Amino acid sequence: MDGNEERAWSPWYLLLLIQFIPSLWVPFYNSAEPRLAGIPFFYWFQMALVLVSAAVTAVVYFATETSRNR
């Protein structure tokens, strides 16, 4: 309904919503092992998730951006 314009909804947004699952599902990361450079899994996993989520958001940005509205 928007023609070529950036849409109110895009299937790519599902990729964004998937981030909620590993972030909020605590049993998934509540463990000390495996450690990374002495840092327990609980801490380095969540830090790594910040970087992965930012990368996913960047991918979705480029996938949904249209050049028309620059």
Place this chain on the structure above:
Amino acid sequence: MEHVNWIALAVFIVLFGFITWLGFAAAHWRRGDLDQLHEWGLGGRRFGTLITWFLVGGDLYTAYTFIAVPALAFGAGALAFFAVPYTIIIYPILFIIYPRLWNVCRKHGYVTGADFVRGRFGNRWLALAVTVTGIVATMPYIALQLVGLQVVIGGLGIGGAGWVGELPLIFAFIILAAFTYSSGLRAPAAIAIVKDLLIYITAFAAVVIIPIQLGGFAKIFAAVPPAKLLLAPPSDASWGSFGVYGTLALGSAMALFLYPHSMTGLLSASSRHAVRRNAALLPSYSFLLGLLALLGFFAFAAGVKQMPEFAAAFASFGNNFSVPALFIKSFPSWFVGLAFAAIGIGALVPAAIMSIAAANLFTRNIYRVFFHAAASQRQETQMAKWVSLLVKLGALIFVLWVPTQYAIQLQLLGGVWIVQTFPAVVFGLYTRWFNSWALLLGWLAGTVLGTWVAVEANFTPTWALTIGGYGMPGYTALYSVIVNIAVTILATLAFRALGSASAIDGTVPADYRP
């Protein structure tokens, strides 16, 4: 505390002097007519991707956060790390929802979230509820920024008892009030660049240097008791800390972008693209916040609380002194000055934006709607400038005369309150199915219930909910907004059954799209 750290103090004062000049000079930056509210209060909506990144980063990740999150890690351990999933999931929300809000606000010249609600639903009482909630939730937040400033002033050795001890805080406050009054949002935007660079330098230096001094991460985490290192697993009777951790993250994320200062920061972006790009760029601050949370464990492993030289400061500031103490112990004096300036300036940026946001709300949605509908642009802006002073003065008085504990408790309640505007603002961006009076009823139900539960729980954030004998403790803000949504839906159905007509929508679908 009697011992003044002169080198650190000198560095601190030089940096503070610099940002004071910057704050006043900012009035001429991307010059606009500062007699218009969107120029004074939104920087003319002229900030591109990079400035928005600095501004919103400096705005959301406040000095108090940088003090309190490591302090929570220091005291309570793993639970403090909920700040990381919280600041992960805010960005999908930002990416999907905010461009719509940005568009409709740009189209209609809305400056606040309440402006949008009024335009969308045509109900000034609902807009008033959103306004009052925003202002009331923001006030204690400003007070907490001043608390963060107090802690670093204490760390420099120039705080202390009595009037003389409070003078540095009062002086910093006068600087803040003056440049906000004269330059509006341009001042914190310019200062945020300095603040963010300083805080990145500090955090990365701390994460590299301190573990080397302490003998590596393995040794640091070995010093943390196992009970604090991880969350306690659920039992047969309750989901315990797991649920608390997850609901804290989700509820806080739902609340964050409803805060007036978040809206002000994001609405000042020059395009929806700047907003969308920042959803991918702002997580760098979340990473920074995670690093800073780890400092709480560093401080624990370093044993700063047992050191006699810090005993007096811990007695005054509690665990909030753990990171300043760690810096004093680990860094040369000049770098302590830089790190403390990062936190101190980091308090001024959000305090300025929060006071501007509260002033915009008051002026647009109370003064203009209820008292002076014919106000000129100039009168409107002058009123906002005065209110920004008043709001900050209130926060200062609060910090000087009321125990810090009350500010913390009120800020906690603020989170419960602000999330109650979620249905009106966020659902409102997508649909007008909800009746505006039903939204108001839902807001009332959520606010009253959430406040009651939080007070009953002795101002802890957790609602000790039990369903069918199974304990499901969780963040009060999240549970109370669910009640709010349920009431809103039921009341909407009731109003529809009674055939109540809805007011005129001031917006059209095209307003929400590029």
